[in-house]
Amino acid sequence: MKKYILLLLPCLLLIGGGCSSSSDSTNNDYYDSYDSYDSYDYSDTENIPQGSATTLGCNLDTEYCASLDVYIEGNEVSSVFDNDNFEYVSVDYSVCDELGCVFHDWYGDQWYFEF
Numbered sequence: 001m002k003k004y005i006l007l008l009l010p011c012l013l014l015i016g017g018g019c020s021s022s023s024d025s026t027n028n029d030y031y032d033s034y035d036s037y038d039s040y041d042y043s044d045t046e047n048i049p050q051g052s053a054t055t056l057g058c059n060l061d062t063e064y065c066a067s068l069d070v071y072i073e074g075n076e077v078s079s080v081f082d083n084d085n086f087e088y089v090s091v092d093y094s095v096c097d098e099l100g101c102v103f104h105d106w107y108g109d110q111w112y113f114e115f
Contacts, residue, residue: 047098048075049115054083057113059105068113072096077103080111 050072057068057080066084070077077094080103081087089111094103100114 048072048096050074053115055113055115057111059109059111061109068111070101070113072101077101080105 052069052071054067054069056065057070058065066082068089069081069083071079075096077091077096080089080091082089090106092104092106092108094101096102098115100112103111105111
């Protein structure tokens with residue numbers, strides 16, 4: 001879990017202003033939530049919403065935020081559709097807790113979204 005914090009710190013330093021979406025204050029709140037993401041029990045799936053949802057997700061590596069349709073099974077993201085670009089995002093690795101999810105796409109970019 002500490003590796004997420006180590007991965008996040010350079011991203012936050014590079015990003016500075018948050019996602020490139022028009023609602024920067026909302027996006028900055030997402031980054032603040034992600035910063036404390038490491039302290040949760042990833043094995044507890046009881047409070048994780050299951051099934052599909054539409055949410056704002058941010059690519060922490062490219063400073064891009066988009067409306068995402070996500071499908072969650074257990075504590076993992078099984079599929080993602082980027083509504084802004086009308087394309088599926090291939091999920092390589094993911095983990096969720098009761099607040100949100102982190103996943104890596106097949107490019108290696110790290111995404112974060114809250115429920």
